[in-house]
Amino acid sequence: MTQDAPISIAVVIPALNEGGNIRALVREVRQIVPAHVVVCDNGSTDNTAAEALAAGAHVVYEARRGYGFACAAGVIEAAALGADVVAFLDGDHSFLPAELPRLLAPILFDRADLTLGSRWLGHIAPGAMPPQQRFGNWLAARLMSALYGIPLTDLGPYRAIRLSLLLSLDMQEMTFGYPTEMMVKVARRGARLAEVPVSFHPRRSGRSKVSGTLRGTVLAARYILGVTLQYA
Ligand SMILES: Nc1nc2c(ncn2[C@@H]2O[C@H](COP(=O)(O)OP(=O)(O)OP(=O)(O)O)[C@@H](O)[C@H]2O)c(=O)[nH]1
Ligand SMILES: [Mg+2]
Secondary structure, three states, X not given: OOOOOOOOEEEEEEEOOOOOOHHHHHHHHXXXXXXXXXXXXXXXXXXXXXXXXXXXXXXXXXXXXXXHHHHHXXXXXXXXXXXXXEEXXXXXXXXXXXXXXXHHHHHHOOOOOEEEEEEEEEEEOOOXXXXXXXHHHHHHHHHHHHHHOOOOOOOOOOEEEXXXXXXXXXXXXXXXXXXXXXXXXXXXXXXXXXXXXXXXXXXXXXOOOOXXXXXXXXXXXXXXXXXXXXXX
């Protein structure tokens, strides 16, 4: 990136059965930032892809189930579109596109290479985060801070990163561990991480697949803690 060249941004949205959320979400993103919006349909059985297309998103498909697989497929499309910076946004409308500028600014002003949206520094709406998820997140963030020497408050998925850095990380975790792997590898690389406050809301429509289910909670905790320890 040079100072003169316009910086190209892609917002990658992994989506599994988010037909009730995706159209409004993509529209909101497009109103707020001049970015490519890439929706990765992770084998949805509803109208997620059609809704995303109707809202003007680039839609890619990934049949292998997993948050990381969906993100990785979106990243390949972002690279094909010539993006310099990629932001990740959940497809359930639990994060606000209006906060994208805040997430992108430290990278665009060359003060960070990875920005992490922290819900603890921002706002957690009532009902958005069940107690076990609060505890797991707090624990994992403390562990990561201690092991990697980076003062973090949250391990949230709403984040932005320079694409060249992301592509150099050789990402391996293709399910729940993808966000954690990204953080630990960036930290080990000595690249600059910055937290920014974001707000977190209950998903707008559809069913919770992670924190609202026992299986999702256990798997997410296992992967997040496992990956944090694995790269220490
Ligand atoms: N859980 C899960 N989410 C996926 C998958 N593929 C894509 N996604 C999307 O990834 C985003 C993040 O999912 P989560 O927020 O972790 O899952 P959720 O079902 O909203 O569950 P909670 O937010 O924990 O209640 C959502 O937009 C999902 O639609 C997958 O294989 N599993
Ligand atoms: Mg969610």
